[in-house]
Amino acid sequence: MSIEIKNVEKSFGGFKALKNISLDIGSGELAALLGPSGCGKTTLLRIIAGLEAPDSGSILFHGEDATDRHIRDRQVGFVFQHYALFRHMTVFENIAFGLRVRPRRQRPPEREIRLKVNDLLKLVQLDWLADRYPGQLSGGQRQRIALARALAVEPKVLLLDEPFGALDAKVRKDLRRWLRRLHDELHVTSVFVTHDQEEALEVADRVVVLNEGRIEQIGTPDQVYEHPATPFVYQFLGDVNLFHGRVHDGHARIGETDPEPADSPEQPESAVFYVRPHEIEILRDRGVGTIAARINDIRPLGATVRIELERIDGRGAVEVELTRDQFARKNFREGEQVHLQPKRLRTFDARVKPADPLEAANL
Numbered sequence: 001m002s003i004e005i006k007n008v009e010k011s012f013g014g015f016k017a018l019k020n021i022s023l024d025i026g027s028g029e030l031a032a033l034l035g036p037s038g039c040g041k042t043t044l045l046r047i048i049a050g051l052e053a054p055d056s057g058s059i060l061f062h063g064e065d066a067t068d069r070h071i072r073d074r075q076v077g078f079v080f081q082h083y084a085l086f087r088h089m090t091v092f093e094n095i096a097f098g099l100r101v102r103p104r105r106q107r108p109p110e111r112e113i114r115l116k117v118n119d120l121l122k123l124v125q126l127d128w129l130a131d132r133y134p135g136q137l138s139g140g141q142r143q144r145i146a147l148a149r150a151l152a153v154e155p156k157v158l159l160l161d162e163p164f165g166a167l168d169a170k171v172r173k174d175l176r177r178w179l180r181r182l183h184d185e186l187h188v189t190s191v192f193v194t195h196d197q198e199e200a201l202e203v204a205d206r207v208v209v210l211n212e213g214r215i216e217q218i219g220t221p222d223q224v225y226e227h228p229a230t231p232f233v234y235q236f237l238g239d240v241n242l243f244h245g246r247v248h249d250g251h252a253r254i255g256e257t258d259p260e261p262a263d264s265p266e267q268p269e270s271a272v273f274y275v276r277p278h279e280i281e282i283l284r285d286r287g288v289g290t291i292a293a294r295i296n297d298i299r300p301l302g303a304t305v306r307i308e309l310e311r312i313d314g315r316g317a318v319e320v321e322l323t324r325d326q327f328a329r330k331n332f333r334e335g336e337q338v339h340l341q342p343k344r345l346r347t348f349d350a351r352v353k354p355a356d357p358l359e360a361a362n363l
């Protein structure tokens with residue numbers, strides 16, 4: 001079932017939580033709503049669910065206006081961060097619950113309920129836990145059972161609000177991969193709320209980046225990461241270094257060794273450039289467009305080494321990330337003076353051509 005969100009607005013008192021949100025989610029798609037705390041993700045999810053009404057705008061399910069449709073009739077399933085399973089019921093009974101409370105005429109016979117619950121337990125790979133109580137499960141197991149319970153009533157749309165938010169990093173990672181595989185099997189249209197960039201990029205078909213109640217960008221994980229539409233998206237999707245440079249004749253210039261051409265009548269204008277830590281090379285020799293800096297701190301982090309430097313011209317700190325191999329070859333030391341060469345600069349400044357991406361070759 002496809003979902004269309006058209007010009008949705010929502011205020012709480014005088015505060016505008018959602019500002020003119022329009023978004024299409026295709027049938028069978030897994031979309032992530034990604035953004036910082038308070039940007040309106042949960043409010044949008046609750047409006048899709050029918051738990052909250054928009055002040056204006058509409059929600060269409062499969063092309064039909066569902067804005068005024070009761071939550072009961074929207075056929076949505078939920079999994080929340082703290083979605084409490086019923087503590088006094090076994091795992092089996094928790095999953096069966098949604099089917100058992102149906103009005104008698106719509107309720108499947110007991111034999112069918114048993115078959116269905118057993119199938120779902122196998123699907124979430126926890127059939128051996130059927131007789132346990134929620135208190136006897138790990139956090140990750142509980143969330144998988146919550147998902148099985150949501151799927152029992154065959155929802156047309158699955159809404160997940162930070163479902164793995166309360167779990168530790170390793171379990172979280174395992175579960176999001178598991179969710180992706182499950183989605184590939186079931187193809188239920190799903191909307192997944194998260195504030196974790198990595199989670200959104202890994203799980204979703206499309207990522208909707210929200211900020212202060214507005215959509216900043218909608219795109220595949222690759223599009224939003226490689227071609228961020230705004231400085232906010234760029235900064236939210238990873239670590240970033242900001243360099244203040246100049247634009248001259250449509251070309252970017254940063255660094256003290258990159259002078260303006262002497263014969264040009266044009267005055268350079270200042271511009272801001274964005275560079276990811278892994279897009280900077282550390283050189284021992286000065287070159288065109290390099291920036292002198294001193295190594296303050298070297299920190300191995302798993303497969304990479306994070307190096308913090310201070311610019312010699314006093315214009316702030318820079319963070320560089322090298323692979324272990326790159327680091328081992330160069331053997332940098334704390335306190336050493338080096339020269340930084342950005343391999344790729346990004347700018348959102350329209351005066352720079354070509355705008356995106358601006359390769360170091362253009363410097």
Ligand SMILES: Nc1ncnc2c1ncn2[C@@H]1O[C@H](COP(=O)(O)OP(=O)(O)OP(=O)(O)O)[C@@H](O)[C@H]1O
Pocket residue numbers: 012013017035036037038039040041042043044195
């Ligand atoms: N019922 C409410 N009454 C008043 N303000 C609300 C209500 N619900 C949400 N808000 C406000 O609307 C804004 C968006 O809230 P929302 O819960 O949608 O954000 P979020 O992006 O999901 O944040 P988080 O990641 O912290 O859960 C916040 O500033 C919040 O305080």
